[in-house]
Amino acid sequence: MVDDDAKAGGRLPRSGCPVANALDTFGDRWTLIVIRDLVMGKRRYGELQKSPENIPSNILADRLRQLERLEVIRRVPYQERPRRYEYLLTEKGADLLPILQAVTRWSGRHIPGGWQVPERFFALTPDDLKRE
Amino acid sequence: MVDDDAKAGGRLPRSGCPVANALDTFGDRWTLIVIRDLVMGKRRYGELQKSPENIPSNILADRLRQLERLEVIRRVPYQERPRRYEYLLTEKGADLLPILQAVTRWSGRHIPGGWQVPERFFALTPDDLKRE
DNA sequence: TGCAGATACTTGCATATTGCAAGTTTCATA
DNA sequence: TATGAAACTTGCAATATGCAAGTATCTGCA
Numbered sequence: 001m002v003d004d005d006a007k008a009g010g011r012l013p014r015s016g017c018p019v020a021n022a023l024d025t026f027g028d029r030w031t032l033i034v035i036r037d038l039v040m041g042k043r044r045y046g047e048l049q050k051s052p053e054n055i056p057s058n059i060l061a062d063r064l065r066q067l068e069r070l071e072v073i074r075r076v077p078y079q080e081r082p083r084r085y086e087y088l089l090t091e092k093g094a095d096l097l098p099i100l101q102a103v104t105r106w107s108g109r110h111i112p113g114g115w116q117v118p119e120r121f122f123a124l125t126p127d128d129l130k131r132e
Numbered sequence: 133m134v135d136d137d138a139k140a141g142g143r144l145p146r147s148g149c150p151v152a153n154a155l156d157t158f159g160d161r162w163t164l165i166v167i168r169d170l171v172m173g174k175r176r177y178g179e180l181q182k183s184p185e186n187i188p189s190n191i192l193a194d195r196l197r198q199l200e201r202l203e204v205i206r207r208v209p210y211q212e213r214p215r216r217y218e219y220l221l222t223e224k225g226a227d228l229l230p231i232l233q234a235v236t237r238w239s240g241r242h243i244p245g246g247w248q249v250p251e252r253f254f255a256l257t258p259d260d261l262k263r264e
Numbered sequence: 265t266g267c268a269g270a271t272a273c274t275t276g277c278a279t280a281t282t283g284c285a286a287g288t289t290t291c292a293t294a
Numbered sequence: 295t296a297t298g299a300a301a302c303t304t305g306c307a308a309t310a311t312g313c314a315a316g317t318a319t320c321t322g323c324a
Contacts, residue, residue: 015184018239018246027161052147082320092242102234107150114150214290
């Protein structure tokens with residue numbers, strides 16, 4: 001099993017450095033991929049699982065747990081019988097948008113062969129994600 | 133031994149997504165810590181090892197290798213007899229600054245207890261790091 | 265009644281990565 | 295010849311990742 005108290009959170013802070021603290025939240029191979037998908041409007045487990053990167057199911061479940069614990073996302077029911085949940089960004093989560101934008105810009109400039117990202121992505125603000 | 137072709141690079145791209153591509157470069161617990169220190173002016177192995185986060189020596193060596201391979205840093209000799217090297221950011225590396233700034237801002241806003249970062253850090257530009 | 269299909273996860277296990285502590289190499293200097 | 299500095303390397307235990315398959319809870323339809 002993936003340790004409940006692991007990688008993307010949970011460890012005692014390594015230092016007071018803001019960069020180090022942030023890495024304890026999303027410093028791994030998958031967390032920002034999940035955030036990216038939530039930013040792009042996905043909400044359900046099944047949708048998140050369908051990314052082109054093919055995140056393993058157990059890792060996805062683990063990361064959603066961490067992110068909920070760290071209050072980056074909220075897990076809210078969208079139906080009863082059977083009870084099912086969807087995942088929404090909190091304000092803390094929506095505020096990760098500028099990081100995704102900076103990462104995307106860097107990648108666009110320095111890593112060839114990446115997808116072309118529409119200019120309106122860079123025009124988005126965290127507030128745009130906080131509706132509903 | 134830490135696999136030469138691992139985590140911070142080397143894997144076949146998971147997708148064409150710029151975010152995913154970037155994570156294949158620095159999506160782990162340590163790489164951005166090393167970049168942070170280089171941005172802050174450190175250059176030598178010994179200096180990089182002295183961070184408050186206490187990066188394990190083998191991980192540091194591995195990350196420096198990856199970053200050099202990915203052309204984020206350059207390894208240049210600073211003395212002969214015995215030959216010793218220091219590490220400098222390339223343009224690709226210096227351009228990571230906006231990401232560090234965004235990360236630092238997010239952390240400052242959402243993770244309590246982090247160090248106070250001087251305002252002039254946010255005023256830095258990649259060009260400031262490209263001297264020499 | 266009962267069986268297929270959705271959806272959201274969980275489990276087991278092999279492989280890969282991390283982290284710790286100690287060791288190696290190459291000189292310079294005393 | 296001995297000590298020290300700097301930059302790594304090595305061995306190995308502890309963790310995390312990735313894959314494939316399994317479970318749980320219903321709905322809808324025969």
